[in-house]
Amino acid sequence: MDNLVTMYRTMCLIRRYEDQLAEIYTEGKTPLFSIAAGTIPGEMHLAAGQEPVAVGVISHLKQDDVVTAPHRPHHFAIAKGVDLRLMTAEIFGRRTGLSRGKGGHMHLFDPQTHFSCSGIVGAGFPPAVGAALAFSRQGRDNVAVAFAGEGAANQGTFHESLNLAALWKVPVVFVIEDNHYAISVPKEQSTAVAHNSDRAQAYGIPGVYVAGNDVLAISEAAEEAINRARQGQGPTLLEIETTRLYGHFQGDAEAYLHAGEKESWRQLDPIARFRSYLLEHHTLSEDEDQTIQREVEERVEDAVKFARESLEPDVGEAYRDVFVES
Amino acid sequence: MDNLVTMYRTMCLIRRYEDQLAEIYTEGKTPLFSIAAGTIPGEMHLAAGQEPVAVGVISHLKQDDVVTAPHRPHHFAIAKGVDLRLMTAEIFGRRTGLSRGKGGHMHLFDPQTHFSCSGIVGAGFPPAVGAALAFSRQGRDNVAVAFAGEGAANQGTFHESLNLAALWKVPVVFVIEDNHYAISVPKEQSTAVAHNSDRAQAYGIPGVYVAGNDVLAISEAAEEAINRARQGQGPTLLEIETTRLYGHFQGDAEAYLHAGEKESWRQLDPIARFRSYLLEHHTLSEDEDQTIQREVEERVEDAVKFARESLEPDVGEAYRDVFVES
Amino acid sequence: MATTTPVRKLTMARAISEAIAQEMERDPNVLVWGEDVGAYGGIFGATQGLLERFGSARIIDTPISESAFIGAAIGASAEGLRPIVELMFVDFFGVAMDQIYNHLAKNHYMSGGSVRHPVVLMTAIGGGYSDAAQHSQSLYGLFAHLPGLKVIVPSNAYDAKGMMTAAIRDDNPVMYFFHKGLLGLGWMPSDDLAEVHVPETPYTVPLGQAEVVAEGGDISVIAIGAMVPKALRARQRLEPQGVSVEVIDLRTLVPLDRQTIVDSVRKTHRALIVDEDYRSFGMSAEVAAVIAEEALEYLDTPVRRLAVPDVPIPYSRVLEQAVIPSVDKIVEAIQLLTR
Amino acid sequence: MATTTPVRKLTMARAISEAIAQEMERDPNVLVWGEDVGAYGGIFGATQGLLERFGSARIIDTPISESAFIGAAIGASAEGLRPIVELMFVDFFGVAMDQIYNHLAKNHYMSGGSVRHPVVLMTAIGGGYSDAAQHSQSLYGLFAHLPGLKVIVPSNAYDAKGMMTAAIRDDNPVMYFFHKGLLGLGWMPSDDLAEVHVPETPYTVPLGQAEVVAEGGDISVIAIGAMVPKALRARQRLEPQGVSVEVIDLRTLVPLDRQTIVDSVRKTHRALIVDEDYRSFGMSAEVAAVIAEEALEYLDTPVRRLAVPDVPIPYSRVLEQAVIPSVDKIVEAIQLLTR
Numbered sequence A, B: 001m002d003n004l005v006t007m008y009r010t011m012c013l014i015r016r017y018e019d020q021l022a023e024i025y026t027e028g029k030t031p032l033f034s035i036a037a038g039t040i041p042g043e044m045h046l047a048a049g050q051e052p053v054a055v056g057v058i059s060h061l062k063q064d065d066v067v068t069a070p071h072r073p074h075h076f077a078i079a080k081g082v083d084l085r086l087m088t089a090e091i092f093g094r095r096t097g098l099s100r101g102k103g104g105h106m107h108l109f110d111p112q113t114h115f116s117c118s119g120i121v122g123a124g125f126p127p128a129v130g131a132a133l134a135f136s137r138q139g140r141d142n143v144a145v146a147f148a149g150e151g152a153a154n155q156g157t158f159h160e161s162l163n164l165a166a167l168w169k170v171p172v173v174f175v176i177e178d179n180h181y182a183i184s185v186p187k188e189q190s191t192a193v194a195h196n197s198d199r200a201q202a203y204g205i206p207g208v209y210v211a212g213n214d215v216l217a218i219s220e221a222a223e224e225a226i227n228r229a230r231q232g233q234g235p236t237l238l239e240i241e242t243t244r245l246y247g248h249f250q251g252d253a254e255a256y257l258h259a260g261e262k263e264s265w266r267q268l269d270p271i272a273r274f275r276s277y278l279l280e281h282h283t284l285s286e287d288e289d290q291t292i293q294r295e296v297e298e299r300v301e302d303a304v305k306f307a308r309e310s311l312e313p314d315v316g317e318a319y320r321d322v323f324v325e326s
Numbered sequence C, D: 001m002a003t004t005t006p007v008r009k010l011t012m013a014r015a016i017s018e019a020i021a022q023e024m025e026r027d028p029n030v031l032v033w034g035e036d037v038g039a040y041g042g043i044f045g046a047t048q049g050l051l052e053r054f055g056s057a058r059i060i061d062t063p064i065s066e067s068a069f070i071g072a073a074i075g076a077s078a079e080g081l082r083p084i085v086e087l088m089f090v091d092f093f094g095v096a097m098d099q100i101y102n103h104l105a106k107n108h109y110m111s112g113g114s115v116r117h118p119v120v121l122m123t124a125i126g127g128g129y130s131d132a133a134q135h136s137q138s139l140y141g142l143f144a145h146l147p148g149l150k151v152i153v154p155s156n157a158y159d160a161k162g163m164m165t166a167a168i169r170d171d172n173p174v175m176y177f178f179h180k181g182l183l184g185l186g187w188m189p190s191d192d193l194a195e196v197h198v199p200e201t202p203y204t205v206p207l208g209q210a211e212v213v214a215e216g217g218d219i220s221v222i223a224i225g226a227m228v229p230k231a232l233r234a235r236q237r238l239e240p241q242g243v244s245v246e247v248i249d250l251r252t253l254v255p256l257d258r259q260t261i262v263d264s265v266r267k268t269h270r271a272l273i274v275d276e277d278y279r280s281f282g283m284s285a286e287v288a289a290v291i292a293e294e295a296l297e298y299l300d301t302p303v304r305r306l307a308v309p310d311v312p313i314p315y316s317r318v319l320e321q322a323v324i325p326s327v328d329k330i331v332e333a334i335q336l337l338t339r
């Protein structure tokens, strides 16, 4: 199962990337987590633990399929194939970055892989519907996938977009990434139903809840949803349970978590579990795994090196791109 | 059944009121429906045909229960007991009006009966939740009811408010008045499910669809919902089928309606049907009916007379009430 | 205009729908969506006849879900469509503003120029017909405050067509504001001055250029939208009194044509700004600021602003007429400044 | 301040939460809701300690449903509560603007004064820490353009407490903007000048009054929020060079204290407006317009504005620092005007 190993590799790459950024994020910050200082300033939302959602779904997408992602975007970007060097340079605020340093970690745009994200919760739903409308009008067999957290499912855009997509029957899949919390607010305190997937009934579309943060189960559910969309059968709503292994953002003391909650998530680390599964099924050998680990480490190192060695933008850059210069 | 006759009387009063306004609305307009001219300028959304919704629900409310209504507000206002003179004077833009002429037909506010409305579609949901929150915090046994059209159920506020209300379990009832159209857009072209009441599942609350524009069926469903709310059992979503006997606003040529559609609505006039029912069951006699007709005519005439005889506001009024003058 | 040119007067509503139709013919990626833009032809007639001509795949009636359908223009334009989206009244912007200003407006910048959103967001503005506080606003000043949106406000049918064509062809998001009282709708009072000759063939009026619509030497009246014909009427009234009024139609707020403003004020030494938006922190303030920065030493009198005096638009006719700048008030303000 | 007064320096975040706590003690109808205002204590600490003290019936964490929970304040206040609602960053206003500006702001007017909404909507503003285009804006100018909201922006802990107390007691909706870079959070750079003596007992600072925070004779620098300490630092830098700078802290944008602005400019004959909001169609324009209207003949030099130059806030530190007015830039602008 070549595909499974590829998925595993991508998950490892994401994890390595997030761990690396977590480390770099503390560089040059005194006091610790001083948000404005250091190599990487600004907020930093990491997705370690949530790799299965990105990889399980996006492994079924083509390069010109669209992904809209939220404020916690790295896993989606990496799974979609956004160039790691350009993305890292952007996060470092360098002139070689995707947006020449103007976007930053919450605003990664890559027309190459049809990837974008936004720092506004729930904002990615409408553009995904619009992209899907374009596909259907242009006769393309592409699909758009909107990812968002479970907190975002209580934003008005969720409702409006699902209704519009269902009504127009356009090729879009909505994926709610349920990591139990929206910053400090647990799902039970934000959501009147146990499963957002049940909300699909409000739009007459299929809704699927995938428990367990298991990349294979996710991949299976996603495949069906994406195929439906591609075949003109309209949207699907997936809710995928996952876990957030870092805080909401770096520097979050997570005082709001229950005792043992984080520990229980750590014990169910989806990468470790997937690795055991692959080893057990002889899809992966220890040797291959070591190669993969080395490889992802090198890729991350390379990207970080590229970013570090890149120059900061020139001040004039701030004044460009408000409008298309014709 | 004194109560039934009261309901009938209120329905007749509403109908008489709307018919009267329809007539007055054409006064002084050349060309016909010239929006800025005449006794009543501005947009005019009439609710003839929709009386059962207002009366069936509001007959279970107390004076200090809250109603938030949409741009088509007269039936709700009258059922809630808003003073007919003050309301009419407001619609005429006179200084004796509820808001001294500053609000107009889409902005009727009456703290006396805890009634308000808004010209923005879907805007009444959040304030109703807030009023209900106040009731629950103050230990009052009041209820808030938010009315809105079926078109409004696709606005983000619908989703956010239902979730919030269900989560907080506050005493609020959401009533979707399904008159089949949002201006020219039929429900099938705006709503991905057949019944908005099914959307209650997305919030774990009861959802009830009441067909037939029948005031008794509506009253029954509303009673249950309002009792639930008053007893602390949380919100309910009602969707009530009804019919719009005038156009979306006065002057609407309704070219978008199917052939015969309007006629079929007229034939099912809910007031005529309720009247027959009451006569058949001897709850009402022909004589009593005549008295009622005379009475509502007089009340409407009185209100219109009051409005006509009232002075226009003085220009200085425009500059007052931006802020509370302390 | 040469006397041989056949005059084809069009209402502004017709001019807008003609521009859209011609661009739709020209480019299959141009689509229109919004509430009641199909069978109804747009509440203000801006899409009249388009459904019949282009069908429901390209002229799409939407639910009342402004965040979703305006936001959809973002994703659609990134994938190659050139949507024209109608927000029925500008007053409703508040339910969709995040998609407009945080995304449609900023994505080009935040992407370092790699993403483009050729979208026209057209919307109705203005009062004067007793539609009260939630249906009578102008609000373009608010959009002009936020970077990334071109903001245009035509005052007549010729500009309406040419600026719509330019907006559709522009690769930037453009907010296109049409004033209800200029459209030439049968059921709404409309200023005749807006109904002018409109060439049948497509043409563009460049965005970002103000126009001196009437020359004069004593005072510059700087206006936009429905205030332009009002200023022209005021000018006419004052001519016999020997007051020579220059009237500038800004036409575009972003990018603002500062030069035309400054040149005029340097010539006339007096400035009156007339605006139907709220007075403070808006268009009239910005123009006054431009003058204070760049033409201060040329001024013989203080700058004056005539605009809605920071109150919601009241319903009652007498009250509304009192707060929206009228020809009388413009005349009066000019007299005060020039006597 | 008399030398015997014990000095109790407080961060602005502490000053805000103290004001709220004291008013909650005083009036059971005061409630707080918003995202992460409970256990987290507010992302910026404005509600620190309140959940422990007042419990979850009065300090309520909400879902990410800004339209619903801000709109809820409308109905709640009409029924007797006095809600304090937090919009986490002002940048998010676009998802809830209709409830804010078409309802909370206008209901009092549209009801002819019969409905009151004593609501404080508090929100974080400002950049300087690389949070990019959707988390670094100021935007108060936009709210000030729209009638019906008081708009206040304290620049130090003393005002922060007194203005919060005044806002809670005010029967009008008040938009309370706190600048993240003044709060004294450990993890965010904060200007020391904001951390000042704050009396323990409740007091109010009247809304609508600007303050001359430093007198001077050569030029008036008119600023607000985080630009006030920056202006004061610029003043200090210029003192040795013999330039005497008057610094005005507007504190409130609506209602605007025009008199203090005009008086100062009439005295100094020069004006520099410093703002962290976008430059055009905003606060700096309005202040310039007020001067052009009321102090024109007193001016020796053109009015100058220093503000974010109509670009979205870029992420990269060097770019962001280039567009947000700095002490250096203020010094430079003053030098240009006074030399």
Ligand SMILES: Cc1ncc(C[n+]2csc(CCOP(=O)(O)OP(=O)(O)O)c2C)c(N)n1
Pocket: A071, A072, A119, A120, A121, A122, A148, A149, A150, A151, A152, A153, A179, A181, A182, A183, A248, D035, D064, D066, D088, D092, D095
């Ligand atoms: C409209 C809006 N409201 C609030 C925020 C602040 N905010 C950023 S992330 C976040 C929590 C999001 O939770 P969720 O959607 O579950 O995603 P997660 O962070 O768990 O991945 C909040 C409230 C925002 N960015 N946008």
Ligand SMILES: Cc1ncc(C[n+]2csc(CCOP(=O)(O)OP(=O)(O)O)c2C)c(N)n1
Pocket: B071, B072, B119, B120, B121, B122, B148, B149, B150, B151, B152, B153, B179, B181, B182, B183, B248, C035, C064, C066, C088, C092, C095
């Ligand atoms: C947010 C918003 N969008 C659009 C409108 C314009 N508009 C006014 S009424 C209406 C149709 C409402 O339909 P529905 O909710 O079904 O109520 P009905 O008119 O049928 O009573 C529309 C689109 C508005 N007032 N507010």
Ligand SMILES: [Mg+2]
Pocket: A149, A150, A151, A177, A178, A179, A180, A181, A182, A183
């Ligand atoms: Mg989450």
Ligand SMILES: [Mg+2]
Pocket: B149, B150, B151, B177, B178, B179, B180, B181, B182, B183
């Ligand atoms: Mg309807």
